[in-house]
Amino acid sequence: MSHAAVPLAGALILGRSKLSLPVIATGLFFAMVPDADVVGFGFGIDYADSWGHRGATHSLVFAAAAALFATAVLRPKRFGVVTLFLFVSMASHGLLDMLTNGGLGVALYWPFDTARHFAPHTPIAVSPIGISDFISDRGIKVLYSEAIWIWIPLTLIAAVGFGIRKRMS
Structure with a gap:
């Protein structure tokens, strides 16, 4: 959920004058959708496969293609701002996953490089796959880790950005 x-x-930084509700909703969806790759487990797709978990759907190329497609469908007045917002929304998923301390890494540069990558510093506790495993002591540790490394910093950034936007308007 922290994605x-x-x-x-x-959305708080840019405001409704630049982003419509459908664009914001699409950004929220895009931030989560890369993890839909876990359905591949049910079809025999191996975690380490290019289309496995944290593979192609977590790449910058996938985020760019999805952002361009969605922007074309949404047809906003601010094409560039919306495309960048949607790209960052989806690309951030893979980048945040690179900061976790588990899994096989992220295929951020797929299809040019199929290797999985982690950031040099991995402070975020990796989230378990599946809701039953999430409701546990480990799940609480993940939530604490995400609060410290994702929610608090982004809340501060959003507050500063919101304040700057309000002063400029």
């Missing part, structure tokens, strides 16, 4: 923090912060 939604990025488009929420972006």
Whole structure:
């Protein structure tokens, strides 16, 4: 759920004059959708496969293609701002996953590089796959970790950005 923090912060910083509700909703959806790749487990797709978990759907190319497609469908007045907002919303998923301390890493540069990558510093506790595992002591540790490393910093950034936007208007 913490992946939604990025488009929420972006929406607060940019405001409704630049982003419509459908664009904001799409950004929230885009922030979460890369993890839909877990359905591949049910079809025999291996975690380490290019289309496995944290593979192609977590890449910058996938985020760019999805952002361009969605912007074309939404047809906003501010094409560039909306495309960038949607790209950042989805690309942030893979970037945040690179900060976690578990899994196989992220195929951020797919299809040019199929290797999985982590950030040099991995302070965020990796979230378990599945809701039953999330409601546990480990799940509480993940929520605490995400509050410290995602929600608090993005709340501060959004508050500063919101304040600057309000002063400028």
